[in-house]
Each structure stands twice: as structure tokens, then as C-alpha cells.
Amino acid sequence: MSEREVPLGALHRRLGARMVPFAGYQMPLQYSSIRDEHQAVRERAGLFDVSHMGEVRVGGLGALAYLQRLVTNDVGKLEVGQALYTVMCREDGGIVDDLLVYRDPGDYMCVVNAARHDDDLEWMGRQLPPSGVELEDQSDQTCLLALQGPLSLQILAPLAEGTELGSISYYHHRPGRVLGVPVRLSRTGYTGEDGFELYCDRAAAEGLFQGILDHGRSRGLLPAGLGARDTLRLEAGFRLYGQDITLEREPISAGLGWVVKLDKGEFVGREALVRAKAEPQLSFIGLRLLGRGIPRPHQAILAAGQPIGEVTSGSYGFSVGAGIAMGYVRPGSAPKGSEVEVALRADPAERGPAQVVALPFYRRPT
Amino acid sequence: MSDPSPVRFTKTHEWVRPEGAGEAVIGITDHAQAQLGDVIFLELPSAGAHLTAGQRFGAVESVKAASDLYSPVSGEILEVNQAAVSAPEVVNQDAQGAGWLLRVRLEGEIPAGLLDPQAYDAFAESDSH
Numbered sequence: 001m002s003e004r005e006v007p008l009g010a011l012h013r014r015l016g017a018r019m020v021p022f023a024g025y026q027m028p029l030q031y032s033s034i035r036d037e038h039q040a041v042r043e044r045a046g047l048f049d050v051s052h053m054g055e056v057r058v059g060g061l062g063a064l065a066y067l068q069r070l071v072t073n074d075v076g077k078l079e080v081g082q083a084l085y086t087v088m089c090r091e092d093g094g095i096v097d098d099l100l101v102y103r104d105p106g107d108y109m110c111v112v113n114a115a116r117h118d119d120d121l122e123w124m125g126r127q128l129p130p131s132g133v134e135l136e137d138q139s140d141q142t143c144l145l146a147l148q149g150p151l152s153l154q155i156l157a158p159l160a161e162g163t164e165l166g167s168i169s170y171y172h173h174r175p176g177r178v179l180g181v182p183v184r185l186s187r188t189g190y191t192g193e194d195g196f197e198l199y200c201d202r203a204a205a206e207g208l209f210q211g212i213l214d215h216g217r218s219r220g221l222l223p224a225g226l227g228a229r230d231t232l233r234l235e236a237g238f239r240l241y242g243q244d245i246t247l248e249r250e251p252i253s254a255g256l257g258w259v260v261k262l263d264k265g266e267f268v269g270r271e272a273l274v275r276a277k278a279e280p281q282l283s284f285i286g287l288r289l290l291g292r293g294i295p296r297p298h299q300a301i302l303a304a305g306q307p308i309g310e311v312t313s314g315s316y317g318f319s320v321g322a323g324i325a326m327g328y329v330r331p332g333s334a335p336k337g338s339e340v341e342v343a344l345r346a347d348p349a350e351r352g353p354a355q356v357v358a359l360p361f362y363r364r365p366t
Numbered sequence: 367m368s369d370p371s372p373v374r375f376t377k378t379h380e381w382v383r384p385e386g387a388g389e390a391v392i393g394i395t396d397h398a399q400a401q402l403g404d405v406i407f408l409e410l411p412s413a414g415a416h417l418t419a420g421q422r423f424g425a426v427e428s429v430k431a432a433s434d435l436y437s438p439v440s441g442e443i444l445e446v447n448q449a450a451v452s453a454p455e456v457v458n459q460d461a462q463g464a465g466w467l468l469r470v471r472l473e474g475e476i477p478a479g480l481l482d483p484q485a486y487d488a489f490a491e492s493d494s495h
Contacts, residue, residue, distance in 0.1 A: 034404045034429050035455060227403065227429060292407045294427055316406045316429055345432060 007143055007202045008049045008209055015213075015223050023115035025052045028225040037228035038318045041191050042364075045149030046224030047213055050190075050197075051205060052114035054139040056124065059107035062132030067101060067108060069268060070127050072251060074261040078103045083171045083188055086259050088123070089269030093250030093276055096123050098241055100188065102173055109184075111144075113241045127268065143205030147212060148195035148224075148232075150364070155216040156196055160185065165196070179211040190229060192236025193364055234324060235317045237286065237360030243297055244284070244312045244326055252276040253328065255284035255359070282309070282328040285336075286361060287354040289323035293344040295354070300343040301329055302351065308333040311342060319362050323352070326359065373462075374438065374476055375486035381462060382438040382476060385469070390439060390476065392468045394426060397490040399461040402428035405454040410435075410467060415443045417470060419477050424467075426457070438480055441470035 003021045006012075012019065017028035028049065030037060040046045058067060067075040073086035084101045097116040102109040112120045117139060124135055147156055156178065157165050163176035163185060173186035184199040200208055213223060230240070239245045245254050252260060252273055260273050289295065295314030300307045309329030317324040325342060334340050334356045341351040373383045379398035384390045399405065407427040417423050417437040424435045447466050450456050457465035481489060 030403070033455070033458060231429065292409070292427075294406060294429070294432070316404075 006049060006051045008051065008206050011206050011209060012049065012223075017223070017225060020226070022226055023052055023113070025114060027052060028223070030225040030227045031223045034225075034227035034231060035318055037222055037224035038231050040220060040222040041149045041193055041224060041228060041232055042319050043150070044220035044222075045147060045151040045155055045195070045216060046191075046222050046228065047209065047216070048146040048148065048224050048229055049143070049205075049209060050146055050229075051143040051202070053144050054112040054114060054117035054120065054137070055142040055144075055199065056110045056112060056121065057107055057136040057138055058110060058133065059136070060133040062129055063108055066127070066129060066133045067110075068265060070124065071099070071101065072260040072267060072269065072273065073101075074264040075101055075103075075108070076264065080105050081172055081174060083173055083186060085171075087245070087251050087256060088120075089250065089273070090247065091269055091272065093252075093269045093272030094247040095241070095245045095249055095251060095254070096120060096247065098239065098245060098256075102184070102186070109138075115242055141202050143200055143202045143208075145198045145200070145205065145209055145212070146189055146191075146195060147198070147216075147221075148189045148191040148193045149221075150194060151216075151219050151221070152193070152195040155212070155219055155221055159212065159215060168196075170194075179208060181208050183208070190236075190238055191232035192238075192360060192362055193232075231315050231318055234313050234315050234326070235319055235360065235362035237326070239326075240313055249282075249328070250276050253280055253282040253284060280331050283331045283334070285309075285327065285329055285334055286357045286359040287311070287314075287325040287327065287340065287342060288317075288320065288357045288361065289325075289342065290339070290353040290355060292323070293342075293352040294323040295325035295342045295344065295352075299325075301327055301334070301354075302341040302343065303333055303338075305341075308340070314342075317361055323354075324361050325354070371483050373483060374480035375483070375489075376436060376438045376480060377489060378434075378436040379490070380436060380438050381486075382480070384472075384476060388472050389444065390441070390470055390472050391466045392438060392470060393466040394435065394457065394461055395486070395490070396461045397493075398433075399458050399465070402426065402430060402433060403458075404429045405457045408451050408454050408457070408467065410446050410451060411443060413443050413446055417441055417443060417468075426454075435467075439470065439476055440473040442473070443468050443470055445469040 012028040020029040071086040100111040181204040189195040301309040311327040314325035
């Protein structure tokens with residue numbers, strides 16, 4: 001099996017990363033330890049290479065109408081310079097992918113998951129009208145770096161000539177330059193911390209990553225890998241495609257009703273989602289282990305000894321100080337505050353008590 | 367001539383080091399901690415409990431996976447490394463030193479079938495491919 005090398009692969013190896021296959025790419029799992037990288041992002045800052053993500057430009061006079069039909073959130077409300085989190089669904093409501101939509105002056109850019117890239121493009125191509133909309137896959141020439149953590153602004157500001165970084169609000173973006181490299185500066189992320197995501201040309205990515213890292217080291221910036229990205233996003237309650245959301249799940253059950261705008265007009269999957277809203281099939285919940293143990297995907301969730309659902313994401317929350325999990329249960333079977341059990345090991349008799357808690361598990365201090 | 371390293375290893379990635387006076391110290395190997403990644407919980411028996419060579423005596427749980435521990439020797443547990451139980455990252459930092467798990471009073475000899483350092487390194491190398 002040959003995974004593709006990300007453009008920064010050689011740099012990651014020089015930095016001591018342990019590389020693992022992920023979504024068809026060789027990606028850095030960790031450089032030092034997941035714990036250290038997780039803490040760095042919560043307390044100072046971490047720098048991630050997430051260049052495996054896919055970027056698809058949507059242009060043409062019909063771009064807005066096309067996107068409004070393609071995704072569940074309301075792209076019509078998106079101003080130039082804003083970003084929008086949304087999902088796109090099949091007719092039956094099944095989630096094709098979750099994505100970010102950026103509005104630029106003349107067009108839009110969709111950022112999709114690496115593991116879904118090929119299927120997404122096929123799906124997006126099938127939804128195209130006969131004319132008026134052009135899709136351009138820019139994934140191969142685009143790299144994405146994520147600087148995340150409370151010191152992100154301080155670290156990046158002196159490197160971003162001519163841009164008042166602090167004036168970019170959460171879920172907003174602006175073109176600019178960092179260390180002389182043209183980038184899209186986006187105040188977004190997947191960690192629950194303040195931070196910026198920088199989209200740049202692949203030829204400039206290695207210099208940008210190394211330059212930001214060199215500059216930020218004295219403030220405690222660490223390179224961070226997929227391992228910390230997973231524990232951070234889980235604490236922040238962010239869904240992961242392929243685990244928490246799939247083609248077999250619709251966004252209402254997944255607790256993503258806030259990105260489904262049933263009143264915006266027709267879109268793919270709307271009828272199914274109207275039905276799902278009237279009668280949800282599943283509830284998406286958060287679990288905090290009361291004792292030791294770490295929940296893992298596919299482990300059973302039980303109430304009064306009976307299975308009520310399954311963990312879709314589980315790990316250790318370093319900032320929570322406990323094993324945490326998200327998963328689906330039958331509606332009404334696990335109200336917030338109630339105590340359930342999670343099957344912790346292969347042996348189904350080995351169960352740990354857990355409390356049903358609101359998502360996210362972690363909120364950054366304001 | 368004395369053996370330069372009296373430490374012996376299991377194929378399940380534990381080590382045992384004789385400490386003299388019939389005592390020995392047990393832990394998991396550096397190779398094992400590297401494979402497991404960040405260790406979060408150690409599940410260990412208490413002092414006074416009895417270990418049997420080749421039998422499960424506890425578990426180590428990392429961000430990645432939970433893994434059972436098997437005793438390289440038989441004996442009685444004299445001491446549990448409480449520092450490692452309360453801060454298991456020491457197992458990642460120094461698995462074959464400060465990250466030791468148990469001190470035991472040996473019952474009989476250290477089993478002859480265990481691997482010496484060279485044999486274990488070769489085994490670990492082949493095991494990780």
C-alpha cells in the first residue's frame with residue numbers, strides 16, 4: 001500500500017515525527033508526545049500541517065445557487081471574507097462530507113476531508129447544472145498549515161506584514177502575506193482554541209512551516225501531529241468524518257441541526273432532514289468516564305445493563321483529566337447528567353461508569 | 367566473567383532486572399512504550415500480591431490502545447512504583463529506568479527462556495515490521 005507523501009514529509013521527518021498512514025497520506029502522528037503537543041496547544045501554541053485536506057474552488061455566475069442546493073447551511077448569508085461550516089447530504093440525508101465554505105470576492109472555496117476528496121468531487125460534479133458553475137480542484141497545489149493556541153496571534157502578528165491580524169474575527173478570513181508568502185489567513189481551527197489556518201501554494205509551504213516554527217519556539221510553540229489534533233478536537237466536541245458522521249448518519253441525529261437551514265429553500269436531502277427533525281432516529285451525546293479507562297470507537301454504551309448505543313470517538317481528554325467519548329444512543333435513553341456504562345475492553349464484562357455531559361467537553365477560557 | 371547486562375526480556379515486551387538479595391525489578395520495554403505512545407493509565411496489583419511467570423498481572427493503557435502485562439518471573443510484589451501510577455508519562459520518558467513498575471522478591475531463578483538484550487532487540491526489530 002503506497003500512501004502519498006505530503007509536500008512537507010521530509011521536514012516532518014527531520015523534526016523527528018513518527019509518520020503514520022492516514023486518509024491515503026503519510027502524516028505526522030506526533031513529534032514529541034501527544035500529551036506535550038496537546039498541552040502546548042491549550043497553553044501556548046501548536047503548528048499542524050493539514051495539507052492533506054482538499055480545496056475545491058466553486059466559480060461562475062451560478063456558484064451561489066449551486067452551493068445552496070449542495071450544502072445544508074445557508075451560503076446566501078455568507079459575506080465576502082466569512083467562512084461557514086456545513087455538511088452536504090445525499091437525498092436520504094446521509095452525510096457526504098462536512099466542509100468549510102469560504103466566500104471570496106468572485107467565487108467560493110470549499111475545504112473537504114482528505115479521505116472524502118475523491119467521492120466529494122464525484123458528488124459535486126454530479127450536482128452541477130448544465131452551465132454557469134465551474135469546479136476547480138486545487139488540492140494538489142494547496143497546502144494548509146494550522147497555528148492553534150492562545151499565543152497564535154502573538155506569534156503570527158510580527159510575521160504578517162500589512163495585515164492587522166487581530167481584526168480578523170472568528171470564522172473570517174482575508175488574503176495576506178506571512179513571511180513574504182501569499183496566504184489566505186483564516187481564523188478557524190479544529191482544536192477549540194484561538195488560531196489561524198493558513199492556505200498557501202505548496203512550493204512555499206515548507207519555508208512557511210519552518211519559519212513560523214523558528215519564530216514561535218521561544219514562546220513555546222511546538223509542531224503538533226494528528227494524535228494531538230484528535231484529542232484536541234474531541235475535547236472541543238468537533239465531529240470527525242468517518243467516525244462520528246458517515247453516509248449512514250444524517251446531521252440532525254449527529255447534533256448538527258444548527259448547520260441545517262430548512263427554511264433557506266430547496267437543497268439536496270431537505271425532505272429527509274425535515275422528517276429527521278420531526279422524528280430523530282438517534283441522539284448524539286458526550287460521555288465523561290467517572291473512573292479510569294479510555295473509551296474507544298465501536299464500544300457499546302449501556303444503560304441498566306442494556307445496550308443503548310455505540311461510541312464513535314473516544315480517547316483521553318488531557319485537559320479534562322478523564323476518558324471522554326462521543327457517540328449515538330436511542331433518543332431519550334441517556335439524558336444529560338444521567339449515568340451510563342461504556343464497555344471498555346474486548347471483554348464485554350469490563351465496563352466503566354460514565355456521565356452523560358453536554359458538548360463540548362472543553363471550552364477555552366474567555 | 368560477569369554478564370555485562372543481566373536484564374532479561376519477554377516476547378510480550380516486559381523486562382526484569384535482578385537487584386541482588388533475591389529481588390528484581392519489572393517494567394515494560396522502551397520498544398513497547400514507543401509502540402503504545404502516551405501512557406495514560408497503569409493497572410497494577412498491590413504490594414503483597416503474587417506473580418506467576420507468564421501470567422497476566424495488569425494492563426497499560428495508552429491513547430492508542432490498552433495492552434495486558436505478563437510477568438517475566440514468579441514472586442511476591444514488594445513495591446509498586448507509585449510515581450509511575452500517578453504520572454504514567456514517566457513510562458514513556460524512561461521505560462527501563464525511572465518508569466519501572468514493580469519490585470518483587472523472586473521465587474526461584476529468573477526463567478532461562480527469557481531473551482537477553484541482543485536477542486530482544488532483534489525480536490523487537492522484527493516485531494515492529
